[in-house]
Amino acid sequence: MARLLGIGEFARRSRLSVKALRLYERQGLLRPAVVDAGNGYRRYREDQLATARLVALLRRLDMPLSVVARIVAAPPDERAELLGGYWAGVEHRMAVQRGLAAHLRVVLSGGKGLVEMYDVKQREVPEQVVLTEQRHLLQPALVEWIDGSMGRLMRAAEAHGGVSDAPFIVYHGEVNEDSDGPVEACVPIGVAEPPSGVAARVEPAHREAYVRLTKAQVAFPQILSAYDAVAVWIKDNGHAVHDAPREVYFADFAAAGPDDEVCDIAFPMR
Structure with a gap:
């Protein structure tokens, strides 16, 4: 006993x-x-x-x-996996909080160190035909709408040459708790002209300035620091913003870890 x-x-x-x-x-x-x-x-x-x-x-x-x-x-052979899942969530939360703290330091210091937080680069983007979906919405509903619209557009792209490049989100107006955009989801497709019967357009060729973000840095509101940094860089280097800013999602966002690069914040410029 x-x-x-x-x-x-x-x-x-x-x-x-x-x-x-x-x-x-x-x-x-x-x-x-x-x-x-x-x-x-x-x-x-x-x-x-x-x-x-x-x-x-x-x-x-x-x-x-x-x-x-x-x-x-849990059974003993499942405990390590459960612990791993919990700790992955903790690390993601800490990474998001680090980004938020960096964003707040910039805000509270009046913008000091903003551009130094990011490595701003330039690139040429060729003309693309894109399937689109546009919506007026506030920030709390943004993530769910992006997920849904991207899924719908990528499925639709299968009938029009397939997805030919990284999908992106264009902000034609500011999106926050009070302002509702509009926001446009775009999926490039492998055709020469916009197909009939679907919402599609030509995205003009352009030069853009951009910064690359990790998954943790994409969280709101700290993502706003990246937008501000690119806009300041464009002005400081004698350029002008030419079109609406966008988020370019080049990686599998759902599968990415908090420190994996997943998104570019980009401004077309001249």
Whole structure:
């Protein structure tokens, strides 16, 4: 029969406080093996120490109790994968917060260091025929609409020569909590002329200045620093903005990690 430990000894050996053990009992995360009906004394089996120590280590990662419970309840061969999934989310959140902190430093310093945050480059973009979808919407609805419109346009492109280059989003007006664009989703297709029966147009050849962003940097509002940096660079180098700014998505956004490059912020210029 397994040896039973009082709550005080169990707390010392598991490196958890008595208060924490009582909380985990109420949460159903770590229940005593025996609760004396007369005096309420709690006793734990000695073989519960491994679970208790695992809980203590997971909590040191600031892991919510709901996630701790999921890992503890999982079969041993699934626990590492669950931990990996949780930690990937933490790293993504931290990467986004780093970008937001950098954006706020620029805002609070009156724009100091803005251009130095990014490596602004130039390129020539050839004329393209694009399928398009346009919408007026506010920033909170933007990400969902981009995902949906890109999916629809890429499926439609299969009947018109296929996708020939990186899709992009054109901002014909500012999009935030108060301003609704409009925004235009564009998918280049492999044909010489806009096909009939679908929303399509010719995107003119142009020269553009751009910066490349990681997935974490694309988050709102820190992405606005990249727009500002390109606009300032264009002005400081004697150029002028020639057309609406755009986001060019050249990588699989869903599969990318927080530090993977996924998007260019670009301004056509002359």
